[in-house]
Amino acid sequence: MxxxxxxxxxxxxxxxxxxxxxxxxxxxxxxAISVKDAWVRWLPNNLPAAGYATLVNASDKPVDLVDISSSDYGDAMLHQTVSNGSSQKMVMVDRLTVPAHGQVAIAPGGYHVMLEDAKRKIAPGDTVRLKLKFSDGETLDAPFAVKSPAQTK
Ligand SMILES: [Cu+2]
The missing domain is CATH 4.10.910 (30s ribosomal protein s13; domain 2)
Structure with a gap:
């Protein structure tokens, strides 16, 4: 800064x-930024969960998501699913730009927040919190609704 x-x-x-x-x-x-439709796809047996949300930028400047952390998970990071032909892989994403007066979707098939190492027992119906840090200095502590895979089909 x-x-x-x-x-x-x-x-x-x-x-x-x-x-x-x-x-x-x-x-x-x-x-500048608000979070909507925030939810987590929970998986049983302590498997990593995936967080999804839409980030909305009300300002007239692009703002980057630069860091994610959570008091509910030991590890929270932004990944992108990249498909090359028939296979898919995940790559780390350092920053995600939310365009001025626009929005970006962290949604299945594209970006996801990989959530590992749950610090407490988390189950569908719970709410977890993710702290999102942005390039303009703002931090959002957003609630994410935890859903079972069956609820998200
Ligand atoms: Cu991932």
């Missing part, structure tokens, strides 16, 4: 405080 940007962020924060804006307010460029 540049010094200039940092100073602006600090200033915006001070302004927000002095005027009593809620943190979720659109003012001062905060909260």
């Amino acid at each position: 540049s010094i200039k940007k940092k100073t602006f962020a600090a200033l915006a924060c001070t302004l927000a405080l002095s005027f009593g804006f809620a943190p979720a307010a659109q003012a001062a460029g905060a909260q």
Whole structure:
């Protein structure tokens, strides 16, 4: 982050405080990104789960998803399913750009959040939380609905 940007962020924060804006307010460029349709495809026997969601960017600048973590899983990372002919493989994705005034789908067949090493017993019907970090400095702690494979067909 540049010094200039940092100073602006600090200033915006001070302004927000002095005027009593809620943190979720659109003012001062905060909260450009929102998460919708967030769910997790759960698998039995402690197999890795996959998280899916649509990221919506309300701002006029592209914003990148740069990091994912979860208090419910030891490991959370963004993968992309790539098919070459008849076979499919997963590749790691460092950043995912959400276009200005646009959205990007983390959806079956494309991107997924690979969730491994569950820290507690997680079952369909639960809600898990994923912390999404973005290039503009914002962090979202989003609830994901846990579904069984049968519920997602
Ligand atoms: Cu994966």
